[in-house]
Structure formats: C-alpha cells, structure tokens
Amino acid sequence: MAAKDIYYVPEGSKWPIFGSFALFVLFIGGALLFNGNANANVVLYIGIALVAYMFVGWFNDVIGESRSGKYNGQVDVSFRMGMGWFIFSEVMFFAAFFGALYYARMYSIPWLGGLGSGTATHEFLWSAFEAAWPLSVTPDPTNYDQPSDVVPAFGVPAINTLILLTSGVTVTFAHWALKNNKRTSLNLWLAATVILGFVFVFFQAEEYIHAYNDLNLKLSSGIYGSTFYMLTGFHGFHVTMGAIMLLVILLRTIKGHFSKKDHFAFEAVAWYWHFVDVVWLGLFIFVYWI
Amino acid sequence: MSTVAHEHDHHHAPTGLKRWIFSTNHKDIGTLYLIFSLMMFFIGGAMAMIIRAELFQPGLQFVDPQFYNSMVTVHALIMIFGAVMPAGVGLANWMIPLMIGAPDMALPRMNNMSFWILPFGFALLISTLFMNGGGPAGGWTMYPPLVLQLGDAFPFLIFTVHILGVSSIMGAINIIATVFNMRAPGMTLMKMPLFVWTWVITAFLLIASLPVLAGAVTMLLTDKYFGTSFFNAAGGGDPVLFQHIFWFFGHPEVYILALPAFGIVSTIIPTFARKPLFGYASMVYATASIAILSFFVWAHHMFTVGMPIKGELFFMYATMLIAVPTGVKVFNWMATMWRGAMTFEAPMLFSIAFVILFTIGGFSGLMLGITPVDFQYHDTYFVVAHFHYVLLTGAVFSLMAAAYYWLPKWTGYMYDEKLAKIHFWLSTIAANVLFFPQHFLGLAGMPRRIPDYNIVFADFNMISSIGGFAYGISQLLFVYIVIKCALGGKKAKAQAWEGAKGLEWTVPSPAPFHTFETPPKLTKSMLEN
Numbered sequence: 001m002a003a004k005d006i007y008y009v010p011e012g013s014k015w016p017i018f019g020s021f022a023l024f025v026l027f028i029g030g031a032l033l034f035n036g037n038a039n040a041n042v043v044l045y046i047g048i049a050l051v052a053y054m055f056v057g058w059f060n061d062v063i064g065e066s067r068s069g070k071y072n073g074q075v076d077v078s079f080r081m082g083m084g085w086f087i088f089s090e091v092m093f094f095a096a097f098f099g100a101l102y103y104a105r106m107y108s109i110p111w112l113g114g115l116g117s118g119t120a121t122h123e124f125l126w127s128a129f130e131a132a133w134p135l136s137v138t139p140d141p142t143n144y145d146q147p148s149d150v151v152p153a154f155g156v157p158a159i160n161t162l163i164l165l166t167s168g169v170t171v172t173f174a175h176w177a178l179k180n181n182k183r184t185s186l187n188l189w190l191a192a193t194v195i196l197g198f199v200f201v202f203f204q205a206e207e208y209i210h211a212y213n214d215l216n217l218k219l220s221s222g223i224y225g226s227t228f229y230m231l232t233g234f235h236g237f238h239v240t241m242g243a244i245m246l247l248v249i250l251l252r253t254i255k256g257h258f259s260k261k262d263h264f265a266f267e268a269v270a271w272y273w274h275f276v277d278v279v280w281l282g283l284f285i286f287v288y289w290i
Numbered sequence: 291m292s293t294v295a296h297e298h299d300h301h302h303a304p305t306g307l308k309r310w311i312f313s314t315n316h317k318d319i320g321t322l323y324l325i326f327s328l329m330m331f332f333i334g335g336a337m338a339m340i341i342r343a344e345l346f347q348p349g350l351q352f353v354d355p356q357f358y359n360s361m362v363t364v365h366a367l368i369m370i371f372g373a374v375m376p377a378g379v380g381l382a383n384w385m386i387p388l389m390i391g392a393p394d395m396a397l398p399r400m401n402n403m404s405f406w407i408l409p410f411g412f413a414l415l416i417s418t419l420f421m422n423g424g425g426p427a428g429g430w431t432m433y434p435p436l437v438l439q440l441g442d443a444f445p446f447l448i449f450t451v452h453i454l455g456v457s458s459i460m461g462a463i464n465i466i467a468t469v470f471n472m473r474a475p476g477m478t479l480m481k482m483p484l485f486v487w488t489w490v491i492t493a494f495l496l497i498a499s500l501p502v503l504a505g506a507v508t509m510l511l512t513d514k515y516f517g518t519s520f521f522n523a524a525g526g527g528d529p530v531l532f533q534h535i536f537w538f539f540g541h542p543e544v545y546i547l548a549l550p551a552f553g554i555v556s557t558i559i560p561t562f563a564r565k566p567l568f569g570y571a572s573m574v575y576a577t578a579s580i581a582i583l584s585f586f587v588w589a590h591h592m593f594t595v596g597m598p599i600k601g602e603l604f605f606m607y608a609t610m611l612i613a614v615p616t617g618v619k620v621f622n623w624m625a626t627m628w629r630g631a632m633t634f635e636a637p638m639l640f641s642i643a644f645v646i647l648f649t650i651g652g653f654s655g656l657m658l659g660i661t662p663v664d665f666q667y668h669d670t671y672f673v674v675a676h677f678h679y680v681l682l683t684g685a686v687f688s689l690m691a692a693a694y695y696w697l698p699k700w701t702g703y704m705y706d707e708k709l710a711k712i713h714f715w716l717s718t719i720a721a722n723v724l725f726f727p728q729h730f731l732g733l734a735g736m737p738r739r740i741p742d743y744n745i746v747f748a749d750f751n752m753i754s755s756i757g758g759f760a761y762g763i764s765q766l767l768f769v770y771i772v773i774k775c776a777l778g779g780k781k782a783k784a785q786a787w788e789g790a791k792g793l794e795w796t797v798p799s800p801a802p803f804h805t806f807e808t809p810p811k812l813t814k815s816m817l818e819n
Contacts, residue, residue: 005808006393006807006808007392007393007394007472007807009314009315009393009394009398009804010314010398010399011304011314012304012308012309012312012313012314013312013314013399013402014312015399015403016312016399016400016402016403016405016406017311017312017402017403017406019403020403020406020407020409020410021406021410023407023410023453023456024410024411024413024414024453027414027446027449027452027453028414030445030449031414031445031446031448031449034444034445034511034514034515035442035445058399074471074472077467077471078396078397078467078468078471078472079397081396081463081466081467081470081471082396082397082400082463082464082467085462085463085466085467085497086459086463088497088498089459089463089497089498089500089501090501091501092497092498092499092500092501092502093501093502093504093505094505095501095502095505096501096502096504096505096506096509096535096538097505097509099502099534099535099538100505100509100520100527100531100535103528103531103534104520104526104527104528104531107528108523108526108527108528108530108531109526111528112523112526116598117596117598125523126524135526138519138524138525138526139523139524139525139526140524140525143524144519144524144525218517219512219516219517219518220516220517220518220519222519222525222526222527223519223520223525223526223527224526225518226512226518226519226520226525226527227520229518230508230509230512230518
C-alpha cells in the first residue's frame with residue numbers, strides 16, 4: 001500500500017499552541033492599549049511579531065509536506081473544504097456590518113425622523129432632526145463631526161471597482177497560464193494582480209485622507225461615518241491580507257513551486273481574492289452608490 | 291501488509307508533556323477538551339453557588355451587587371463557551387472519526403489550535419474579575435449602553451469573545467471537512483450515526499453565527515473607543531440594533547448547545563431500548579429544520595424592546611414553528627422506547643430524564659414565545675427556569691449520559707454503575723428542586739439579575755438554593771466516578787453495551803491511539819442505525 005493511499009495525519013506540531021499563545025499576547029496588547037497602559041505598544045508589537053512568526057513557521061511546514069508528496073487527493077479535498085468554509089465565515093462577518101448599515105437606513109434613521117411608530121421618539125428626543133441618507137446632520141448635532149460632503153461613487157471608488165474587477169481577471173489568466181504550464185506568463189499575470197491589489201489599497205488610503213481632512217467625514221461622524229469606515233476599513237484590511245497572500249504565492253511560483261495539477265495554495269488565494277472582489281461590489285453599490 | 295506496518299512506524303504514540311501540547315491526535319485532543327470543560331463546569335458552578343448563597347434569603351448578605359452581577363454574567367459565559375460547547379466539541383473529536391471510520395479529524399493541527407485557544411481565552415475572561423471596575427456585570431448578552439460602562443475589563447471581554455469565536459469556527463470547519471471528506475467507503479450520509487448528523491449541522495450553525503457575534507462586539511469596541519455610533523441614537527444608530535445582531539447569533543447558539551445533545555440521546559436510547567432509532571430520516575430532517583428555523587426567530591428574545599407589531603407577530607409564529615420538528619424528535623424517542631427491551635443503566639437514565647425535562651423546558655419556551663404573555667414573563671425568573679431546564683437538565687444531562695456511555699471506550703474500564711445511579715438520582719432530584727420553583731418565582735414577578743428580592747419570594751428562593759447546593763455537591767461524585775473509572779475497574783469489552791450499534795464498538799476498549807488508518811470494510815450490520 002503506497003503512502004498516497006493513507007490519509008496524512010501530521011506528527012505533533014508546536015505551531016498550534018504557539019499560535020494560541022501568540023493570539024493571547026496580541027489581544028492582551030490590544031486590550032492594554034485601549035486601557036491606556038504605558039507599555040501596551042510593546043506587548044502589542046510582540047503579539048503581532050509572534051502571530052506573523054506562527055504563520056511563517058506553520059505554512060513553512062505545510063509547504064514542505066506538500067512538496068515532499070505527503071498529501072493525497074483526500075487531503076487536498078480537506079484543504080478545499082477548509083478554505084471554502086473559512087471564506088463563508090468571513091462573509092458572515094461582513095454580513096453583520098451590512099446588517100447594521102441596512103438597519104440604520106431602513107429603520108433607525110426613519111424612526112428618529114418620526115416615521116411610523118417613531119413619532120414620539122422624534123418629538124421627545126430630537127424634534128429638529130430630519131431623516132436623510134447620507135446622514136450629514138446627526139440627531140444630536142453636538143459632539144459629532146458633521147461632514148461637509150460624502151465620497152461620491154463615481155470618482156475614486158469607481159476606479160477602484162475597475163481595478164479590483166481587472167485583478168479578478170488577471171488572477172484567472174494567471175491560473176490558466178499555470179494550468180497550461182506557461183510559467184513566465186503565470187508570473188507576469190500574478191505580478192500584475194499583486195500590483196493591482198496594492199494600487200487599490202493606495203487609492204483607498206488616499207480616499208480616506210481626503211475624506212478625513214477635507215470632508216470632515218470621520219468614524220465619529222454619526223452612523224454614516226461609522227458604517228462607511230468600518231465596512232470599507234475591514235474590506236481594505238482583507239484586500240491588504242489578500243495582496244500579501246498573492247505576493248507569497250508569486251514568490252513561490254517564481255521559485256518554481258506548483259504544478260499544472262497540484263496548486264491548491266494558488267487556488268485558495270484566488271478564491272479569497274474573488275471573495276474580497278464580491279464584497280467590494282456590495283460596498284460599491286450599498287455604501288457609495290445608492 | 292508489511293509495507294503498511296512500515297508506514298505506521300513513525301506513527302508511534304508520543305509521550306510526556308509533548309503528547310498533549312503538540313497533539314494532532316483526535317482522541318487526545320478530545321480528552322483535553324473534555325477535561326477542560328469539566329474544570330470550567332466547576333468554576334462556573336462555583337459562581338452559581340455564590341449566586342444561590344446570596345439569594346438564599348432576602349437582603350444582601352455575602353457579596354456586593356456589582357460582584358453579584360459579575361457572577362451572573364461570567365457564570366453564563368463560562369458555562370456556555372467554556373463548559374457545554376467544549377464538551378460537545380470534545381465528544382465530536384473523540385467519537386466522529388470512530389463513528390465514520392476515519393483515521394483522525396481532517397485537519398489535525400488546526401484541531402489542536404481550536405483547543406489550545408480555550409485556556410488562553412478563559413485566562414483573559416477570568417482575569418477581568420480582578421481588574422479596575424470589576425468583571426463584566428451587564429449580563430452575558432453584553433447589551434449597550436450598559437456594557438459600555440464597564441471598566442478596564444471591557445476590551446478583555448470583547449477580545450475573549452473574538453478569540454473563543456476563532457476557536458469555535460476552526461473547530462466547526464474541521465468537523466465539516468471530517469464528515470464530508472473522511473467517511474469510510476459505504477458510509478453514505480443517510481447511514482451516518484445521528485450524533486454525526488447533529489454535529490455537522492451544529493458546525494454549520496457555528497460557522498454562520500459566530501462571525502456575526504464577532505462583528506457585533508467589534509461594533510461595541512469601536513463605539514466605546516473610536517466614537518462610532520452603531521448603538522447610539524444621538525448619532526443615528528440604535529441600541530436595539532445590537533440586540534438584533536446579538537440574537538441573530540444568540541438563537542442559533544442555543545441550538546449549538548442543544549443539537550449535539552439530541553444526537554447523544556438519539557444514540558443512547560436505541561442502545562438500551564434494544565431497538566433501532568424510530569424514524570431516522572425524520573430525525574435528520576427535523577434537526578436540519580430546527581437549524582434553519584433558528585435563524586428566523588431571534589427577536590423572540592426582545593419582544594418587549596419596542597418592535598413594530600408585524601415584527602412581533604412574525605417572530606412569534608416562526609418560534610411556534612420550531613415546536614413542530616422538536617415534537618417530531620420527542621415522539622421519535624418515545625416511539626424508540628415503545629415495547630423495547632429496556633434496561634436502565636446510567637446513560638439511559640440520564641437520557642430518559644433528558645427527554646422529560648428538556649420537554650418541560652421546551653414547553654416553557656413555547657410560553658415565552660407567545661408575544662402577549664412574554665410581556666409578563668420577560669426578564670423574570672421564569673426565563674431563568676426555562677433556559678436552565680433546556681441547558682442543565684437538557685444539554686448537561688445529555689453530556690453526563692454521553693460520558694457514562696463512552697467512558698468504557700475511552701478508559702477501557704466500566705464505571706461504577708451503583709455510584710453512577712446515585713449520581714443520577716441526586717442530580718435529577720436536586721436540579722428539579724433547584725429550578726422548578728423558579729417558574730413560580732418568575733410568574734409571581736421576581737426579576738432576573740438582582741441580588742435582593744421582595745420578602746414574598748423568600749420561601750421558593752430558599753428551596754431553590756438548597757437544590758442548588760445539593761446539585762453542586764453531587765457533581766463531585768461524578769468526578770470521583772470518572773477518576774475511579776480511569777484508574778481501573780471491570781474490564782470493558784470492545785462492545786461495552788449489549789445493544790450498542792456503530793463502528794466505535796468494533797475497535798478495542800480503550801480505543802488504540804490510532805484507529806482506522808486504512809478505511810474499515812463495512813458490512814450491512816455495521817451500517818444499521
């Protein structure tokens with residue numbers, strides 16, 4: 001019976017408990033930071049370094065096992081299911097924030113404006129408030145940064161939509177190249193995808209700076225600013241992670257990793273990339289456009 | 291076959307501390323989960339003892355109200371996330387690969403990380419009790435704006451929820467990959483033991499609901515530290531929004547605790563009734579229906595918060611609907627026992643008690659689900675009685691049943707049946723003395739989460755506290771029985787129970803370190819449910 005017929009169950013590994021400890025340090029650092037502890041930054045940076053080290057070490061082991069042929073088709077299916085359902089859990093994370101956005105637009109703002117059963121709320125709390133979206137004047141106008149304007153959909157966001165959609169195409173071209181064993185073409189298309197990813201993040205950062213400084217649109221601008229920055233912010237974080245993952249895959253293809261049949265890591269990252277793409281379309285439509 | 295033996299050479303069992311902390315073995319990780327959950331059961335239980343001591347008589351006697359509220363909050367968080375959920379995952383770890391003929395969980399290293407996050411997570415949570423401003427005291431539901439008034443403990447509470455969520459999501463992904471990818475040839479989906487079915491459905495609930503909770507607590511964090519106004523009406527948000535998002539997670543969470551219990555009971559009752567499970571397919575469909583419906587009933591936790599009448603009615607009817615598949619289950623368990631050749635070993639006793647007492651909890655749940663009467667019951671001890679019937683005499687009783695049922699397979703020895711029966715009767719009587727009077731307290735209007743009460747509630751509270759102490763002390767007997775069983779006793783056969791079906795009884799007791807490294811050849815009789 002060949003090794004390929006036996007499901008690969010790895011030997012004991014230090015990474016899981018190391019990773020748990022790393023997360024522990026990271027979260028303590030974060031919590032201390034919020035509590036205004038003087039040494040919080042040190043703890044936080046150590047935590048980030050430990051988490052990064054865990055990722056590098058763990059993936060190093062997995063890549064080594066994969067390249068030495070320990071994984072059979074059944075292991076491959078486990079990885080596929082793992083990645084697929086991980087992405088689904090990410091979708092549900094974004095769903096919470098989209099839910100908050102829809103609730104604010106459909107219920108809380110109209111009610112505060114006096115609609116339906118909100119008549120008394122409106123009358124007794126902030127009777128001068130007028131329901132509107134985008135919300136630039138909050139129910140209680142004091143203590144909130146009132147934005148002078150919001151980011152229009154058909155400016156930088158439209159360009160960013162184009163960039164992300166294009167990157168979805170380039171990563172598919174890279175995949176075709178890999179499947180046809182055209183390695184130069186693979187490296188070029190993948191490099192193009194990485195570049196498009198980082199360009200997107202750059203534009204997003206520029207947009208934030210403009211919104212923050214010129215439009216006075218902040219996290220503390222009421223529910224519009226809250227949903228705007230939290231949704232686009234978490235998305236931008238995911239794009240950054242995805243671009244870093246693509247970069248790692250690019251370095252591996254340059255080193256000659258992956259074959260036309262065996263390249264799940266590439267596909268997993270490509271799936272992730274399409275996921276951030278689809279989330280962006282939701283953002284573009286519901287946060288920027290309508 | 292010699293090559294097979296060679297392949298297995300490097301699969302020798304590691305020893306010492308490394309065996310446990312670096313483990314990739316589903317049985318060892320399952321054991322870690324189970325021991326951890328038992329420890330948490332006692333830590334959370336000690337908090338319950340403080341609560342019952344304070345409520346023994348009216349007036350304030352032992353703890354100050356702030357600390358009392360911390361106990362209520364942390365007791366809930368520990369019992370839900372630290373005791374019942376990890377016990378369920380521990381059972382899944384131990385039993386699913388054995389039941390479906392798999393060599394291990396699909397992703398063994400991730401499995402170990404899911405476990406090791408837990409001790410660190412609860413270190414974060416329990417440390418909050420010693421912080422400036424005290425531990426979380428606003429209830430486990432963390433409603434704003436109250437929870438935002440928490441002191442230094444606040445970010446630790448939020449990050450505890452995040453880190454435990456990471457653990458559960460990884461565990462759930464692992465279970466899904468194991469069940470859909472690792473079954474032995476011939477083990478089709480509709481041949482799987484019901485425990486496997488209930489767990490895989492639970493895993494979907496976990497993956498779909500926990501990220502939503504992570505989102506909700508992230509919004510709490512930014513509301514407190516970054517000036518966002520998700521839950522602040524002054525900025526256009528709404529504190530009620532948190533309740534919607536929280537219970538979108540919270541209601542499926544209830545079934546995350548209950549569905550594995552259904553699976554356990556559906557495994558044990560056929561064994562001791564010596565009859566196949568009645569209506570296997572309907573059990574699978576009922577479980578799936580309950581899971582799907584659980585995403586459409588969340589607002590029955592917040593009927594009194596001020597929702598449009600259409601919302602109240604929708605959520606009331608959707609809630610009523612859940613009684614249908616649940617009823618299917620209860621009747622199937624009864625039909626399985628009907629005219630069976632029954633014996634009453636400890637696992638069976640706990641399972642029968644589960645069916646009766648969980649049904650009582652289910653009926654009080656129906657009462658709470660009726661909007662107009664919920665206006666009276668809301669936030670009273672009736673609610674406390676209801677969810678302790680479904681979670682303690684429900685989920686925890688099923689876990690006790692599971693522990694007795696599979697202890698012979700885990701340790702290789704039979705547990706002390708006589709002591710186990712004593713444990714059962716003490717637990718069952720004490721739990722009812724503890725929680726049944728709380729129905730009356732609630733109907734008479736005693737509010738939850740208050741350390742003091744009107745003198746008219748004194749008698750029932752004293753009875754309830756006596757039941758509480760009795761229940762707490764009887765659980766020490768359980769620990770003694772488990773330790774005794776681990777150390778020795780009557781040798782268990784591979785088939786420890788005469789009427790037991792399933793692959794786990796085809797391997798020796800105790801189960802060897804590695805099982806089913808090559809898929810077993812399944813015969814027709816092995817696949818009977």
